[in-house]
Amino acid sequence: MNLKHKKQQGFSLIELLVVVAIIGILAAAGVVGYQNYTDSASENVAKSNHASIVQFVRVTANAAKAGVPSTQVPKCTGKQADMATCATQLVTKLNNDGFTTAAAGPSQTQTAISVVGNTNIKIETDINGDDDASDEGESTTVVF
Numbered sequence: 001m002n003l004k005h006k007k008q009q010g011f012s013l014i015e016l017l018v019v020v021a022i023i024g025i026l027a028a029a030g031v032v033g034y035q036n037y038t039d040s041a042s043e044n045v046a047k048s049n050h051a052s053i054v055q056f057v058r059v060t061a062n063a064a065k066a067g068v069p070s071t072q073v074p075k076c077t078g079k080q081a082d083m084a085t086c087a088t089q090l091v092t093k094l095n096n097d098g099f100t101t102a103a104a105g106p107s108q109t110q111t112a113i114s115v116v117g118n119t120n121i122k123i124e125t126d127i128n129g130d131d132d133a134s135d136e137g138e139s140t141t142v143v144f
Contacts, residue, residue, distance in 0.1 A: 043127055047137070050111065050125040053099055057121050057142045060090055064144060083144045084118040091115050119144040 060070055064086050070076035073093055076086035091113050094100070100111050111125040112133070121142045124133035133139050 039129075042129070046111075046125055046127040049099075050123065050127065050138070050140070053094065053111065053113065053123050053125075054140045054142065057090065057094075057123065060086075061121075061142055061144045084115075087115050087119050087121055087144050091121055116141065 060073065060076060063070060064076040064083065067077075067079075070086075073086060073089045076082070076090065094113050100113055111123065113124075114122050116122045121144070122139065123142070124139045126133050127138050128135060
């Protein structure tokens, strides 16, 4: 009996299509997971930035109330008459230093810092990217 064994010379088309389909499914799952990861990272950065800005404004306000002059804002001298000017200059400084950012994409955030009622500073950060700062933790007012 003379049986010739035929050597396999490559993969069949079906085998290749199965491998490509599996790679496609894994890539699709990876893209979704990566998008969720970048969105949550963006939210965490926005929360941290918001907390840092609030802390800086509170420290400056408390120092001004205690009569300690600010090295960052010249009009924050602690005198009651200068408090409105102090708040305005502090907001101007934060805006000029780049603490407010324009949202460049749906997963990025935006912060608005403004003076309310002469001596109150309102810090609003759209943390979750829904185009408003009305959710919990997105808006803080610091009283001078």
